[in-house]
Structure formats: structure tokens, C-alpha cells
Amino acid sequence: MSSAYKSSKTPLLLASLLSVATLLTACQTSREPVPEPRYVPSIVLGDAQTLTIMPNRVACASALPMQCLLAKSKDGSVFQIPYDWIEDFQPTLGTEYVISARPQIDEGKQSLTGYWTLQNVVSQRMVSNPQ
DSSP, X not given: OOHHHHHHHHHHHHHHHHHHHHHHHHHOOOOOOOOOOOXXXXXXXXXXXXXXXXXXXXXXXXXXXXXXXXXXXXXXXXXXXXXXXXXXXOOOTTEEEEEEEEEEEETXXXXXXXXXXXXXXXXXXXXXXXX
């Protein structure tokens, strides 16, 4: 190959590479990523339910170590409520309570949050040996 042919191709090759680089840069967008909007739940209260709160505490069935109250609903089913998840309710160990409470519901997701709001304490009685 002649050196005249090589020297005429070099500027053409450089110009082509420069054009491609310019075009690729022009196609890129410089927009910052936009985070998803933060979800803010809309909490409403469900219908009041009568619960019997047992006098003893148990370890919660959860990843975090915490104490739970055992609650029994009117239909006889027993379930756990983390110790401080009933607003305005401060139970004493060794006392059985019958309370009226309303479950908190996330209106947007149409699901229970696990938290309750105390309506009133219907009755309470000391139990001699809480288990």
C-alpha cells in the first residue's frame, strides 16, 4: 500500500470516530432518576370487637424479640398482639381484661395493620397465678 493512501485514510477514520462519539453522547439523557412517591397510609378504624386479654405474656412469634399479649376473640380464637400495639391500653401482668377495641385498617391497601385502638375496658380481674 502506498503511504499516500494511508495518510488520506487516517483523517477520515478519525473524523468518523469523532462523529460516532458525538452522536452517542447526544443520545444520552442527563435526567436524574426520580424516586417513587413515598406511601403514606390512610388509617381508619374497623368495627369494635370484644377481646379477652389473658393475664400472662408470651414471646412473640416474630423475628424481633418482644413480648406479646394473648387475646381471645368472641369466637374463641386466640391470637397474639405485640405488647404495646393497643393504643391507650396499659395492661398489668396478672390481670385478665375484657376490652372493647377497634382494629386499625390501612384504607389504601384494605388490610389490617396489626394495631388496635382501645374503646374501653369492660372488666378486669386479678388472676392468682398467671401462666
